[in-house]
Amino acid sequence: MGLLSGDTLGPLAVALLIFLLLLDLMHRRSRWAPRYPPGPTPLPVLGNLLQVDFEDPRPSFNQLRRRFGNVFSLQQVWTPVVVLNGLAAVREALVYRSQDTADRPPQALYKHLGFGPRAEGVILARYGNAWREQRRFSLSTLRNFGLGKKSLEQWVTEEASCLCAAFADQAGHPFSPMDLLNKAVSNVIASLTFGCRFEYNDPRIVKLLDVMEDGLKEEMKIMRQVVEAVPVLLSIPGLAAKVVPGQKAFMTLVDELIAEQKMTRDPTQPPRHLTDAFLDEVKEAKGNPESSFNDENLRLVVADLFSAGMVTTSTTLAWALLLMILHPDVQRRVQQEIDEVIGQVRRPEMGDQALMPFTVAVVHEVQRFADIVPLGLLHMTSRDIEVQGFHVPKGTTLITNLSSVLKDETVWEKPFRFHPEHFLDAQGRFVKQEAFIPFSAASRRFASDGG
Numbered sequence: 519m520g521l522l523s524g525d526t527l528g529p530l531a532v533a534l535l536i537f538l539l540l541l542d543l544m545h546r547r548s549r550w551a552p553r554y555p556p557g558p559t560p561l562p563v564l565g566n567l568l569q570v571d572f573e574d575p576r577p578s579f580n581q582l583r584r585r586f587g588n589v590f591s592l593q594q595v596w597t598p599v600v601v602l603n604g605l606a607a608v609r610e611a612l613v614y615r616s617q618d619t620a621d622r623p624p625q626a627l628y629k630h631l632g633f634g635p636r637a638e639g640v641i642l643a644r645y646g647n648a649w650r651e652q653r654r655f656s657l658s659t660l661r662n663f664g665l666g667k668k669s670l671e672q673w674v675t676e677e678a679s680c681l682c683a684a685f686a687d688q689a690g691h692p693f694s695p696m697d698l699l700n701k702a703v704s705n706v707i708a709s710l711t712f713g714c715r716f717e718y719n720d721p722r723i724v725k726l727l728d729v730m731e732d733g734l735k736e737e738m739k740i741m742r743q744v745v746e747a748v749p750v751l752l753s754i755p756g757l758a759a760k761v762v763p764g765q766k767a768f769m770t771l772v773d774e775l776i777a778e779q780k781m782t783r784d785p786t787q788p789p790r791h792l793t794d795a796f797l798d799e800v801k802e803a804k805g806n807p808e809s810s811f812n813d814e815n816l817r818l819v820v821a822d823l824f825s826a827g828m829v830t831t832s833t834t835l836a837w838a839l840l841l842m843i844l845h846p847d848v849q850r851r852v853q854q855e856i857d858e859v860i861g862q863v864r865r866p867e868m869g870d871q872a873l874m875p876f877t878v879a880v881v882h883e884v885q886r887f888a889d890i891v892p893l894g895l896l897h898m899t900s901r902d903i904e905v906q907g908f909h910v911p912k913g914t915t916l917i918t919n920l921s922s923v924l925k926d927e928t929v930w931e932k933p934f935r936f937h938p939e940h941f942l943d944a945q946g947r948f949v950k951q952e953a954f955i956p957f958s959a960a961s962r963r964f965a966s967d968g969g
Contacts, residue, residue, distance in 0.1 A: 552909065553904075553907065553908050553909040554591065554908065554909055554910075554911075555586070555589045555590050555591040555600050555908045555910070556586045556587070556590055556591065557582070557586055557590045557591035557592055557593075558582065558585075558586075558592070560592070560593035563595065564595060565592070565593030565594050565595045565596070565597075565747070566592045566593050566594065567594060567595065567740065567743060567744070567747075569592075570592065572738050572739070572740055572742075572743055573738045573739070574738075575893065576892055576893075576919075576921055579601060579603070579919050579922075580922075582601070583601075583603045583919070583922065587603075588602070588603040588604040588606070588607045588906060588922075589601070589602060589603070589607050589905055589906045589908050590603075594743060594746075594747045594915075595744065595747030595748055596747060596748070597623075597746070597747045597915055598911070598913070598914045598915065599914070599915045599916075599917060600905075600908075600910050600914050600915070600916055600917070601916075601917045601919055602905065602916060602917065602918050602919060603919045603922040604922055604923060604926060605923045605926060605929060605952070605953045605955075606906065607905055607906050608918050608919075608920070608923055608955070610905050610906060611897075611903070611905050611910075611916060611918070612897065612918065612958065615903050615905070617900075618899055618900055618901050618903050619897045619898070619899055619900070619903065619916060620645040620897070620900075621644055621645040621897065621898045621899070621900045622642055622643065622644055622645065622895070622896060622897065622898055623896050623897075623898040623915045624644075625642060625746060626745070626746060626749030626752055627742070627745055627746060627749075627752065627758060627761065627762060628642065629752075630752065630758035630759075630762075630766075631762070631765055631766060631769055632769060632814055632817060632818060633818065634814060636648060636807075636808075636809070636810050636812060636814070636815065637810070637812060637814035637815040637818055638810075638815070638818065639652070639815065639818030639819050639821065639822040640652045640653050640656055640818075640819055640822045641822045641825070641826060641895065642822075642895075645900070647808070647810075648810035651809070651810050651811075652810055652815070652819060655795075655796070655799065655811075656792075656819060656822075656823070659792050659795050660710060660792070670710065671867065671868055673706055673709040673710065674706055675865045675866065677702050677705050677706050677709070677715065678702070678865075679865075680702065680705070680715075680718075681698060681699070681702040684698050684702075684718055685698065695836060695839055696832070696836050697727075698718065699832045699835045699836055700727050700828060700832045701716070701718045701723055701727065702832075703827055703828060703831045703832040703835070704716070704723055704726060704727065704824065704827075704828065705723070706827070706831075707823055707824050707827045707828075708723075708775075709791075710791060710792055710823070711791055711792045711793055711820050711823060711824075712775060712778075712779055712791055712793060713779075713790040713791035713794075722771075722775075725771060726768075726771055726824075727828075729764050729765075729767040729768040729771060730764075730768055730824065730825065730828055731764070732763070732764025732765075732767070732768075733762065733764035733765035733767075733768050733825075734764075734825075734828075734829070735764070736761065736762045736763075736764050736765060739761075741761055742761055742762070745757070745758075745761055768821065769817065769821060772817050772820055772821050772824075773817055775820075776793060776816060776817060776820065779791075779793045779794070780797070783797065785797075785798075785801075792820075792823075793816065793820065796811065796816050796819065797816070799811040800812060800813065800816070829890070829891065830890060830891065830957065833888070833890045834881075834884060834885055834888065834890060837884050837887070837888035837890070838880075838881070838884045841884055841887070841888075841936050844936070845936060848880060848936075848938060851876055852876065852877050852880055855874050855876050855877050856874070856877065859873045859874050875942065875946060875947055875948040876938065876942070876946070878941070878948050879938045879939070879940075879941035879942050879948050880938045882938075882940075882941045882950075882951075882954060883936060883937065883938040883940055883941060884936075885954075885956040886924045886930075886940065886954060886956060887924075887935075887936045889920075889921050889924050889925065889956075890956060890957075891920060891956060891957050892919070892920055892921035893917055893918065893919060893920060893921070894917075894918045894920050894957065894958045895958065896915055896916065896917065897915070897916040897918070898913065898914065898915050898916065899911070899912050899913060899914045899916065900912065918958070920955055920956065920957075920958070923953050923955055924953070924954075924955070924956065926953060929951075929953040930953070941954075
């Protein structure tokens, strides 16, 4: 008689079920703690996975917020999650307790994309010395961009000219601007990282954008959430490649682009771009096991710059075009201010912003109204904290509902309408609003937000 006969399968199944239920109860212990945030009752093992639409969780979160308040809890299989809504809760957690909430939850799937102890990039890196080292390098290199012969401002204005020319070529024909916007933004990032731009019909930039779009869609798939909550599933051969094929293809393309730069690099010459500057740091850090400057991390830093820029910048530009079409009165005022300050001959400069309060207000209102990153990136508590009177244990994943802040009816005069006056005072001067947090309120904001 075989080991798994009919006589043994029944008791084995019962034992396995009891084991899973006990394991499930063990992971739910935090919910029984005094002052733990309320939330919907999780199903055994699955938690609240079936109660939230992860492709667009905003409607689910708004419904749960009305039921449980600004701070509520969820259970993603066995991962405890607390969702923060409203300006007060988000600022208390990410600003006032920033040192305790700056960490990122471990992402088991990313190990299959090249993540390791000293190779985590910038955006998803665990909070510590490696993250500080890479963030400092990335921001200082981009802000003080004197690599080669062009400044960051020059790269942007030259690419803007190419974009306008591409738009002009479409005159008289209907077209979607999103593809051209994505290519223009990618070219600015490529200029910074590789010192070059791609023609808009170059197969490499077409492929880059295709795999990036696939990768972004993969982030919100239900299977993505399941394997992160139950990482043991990733031991199944080939599963990781099936869950994130787009992201794996994107990293392969990044590797090819970096390899091209290594082949043409002259170590005796000053760095041409960010990749060269990073390779110089790798050489300096050789023999230092604690350094995050290594070839494995270079590919992740480059990937971060592309993904963060594409998510924020090109989407903002697309929304700006749409809103200018829908609000011709605003478009006329922006054009008038541009004509008065810049004119029709010279290119715009960063210093012009100080003289263009209405245009700056419009850009801010586009980001507020468009709600580009409604949930921000995940955070994790590194110690027990208290938020709005609720106890949030160490190791809890935090989701910040930024949409609830950008559309808060108690903060904004017209939260669901496009209204640039949200950022202007009675004298027409630009005013930065405390509730304007389109990407994050924390010290770990996107590089594209200047944080």
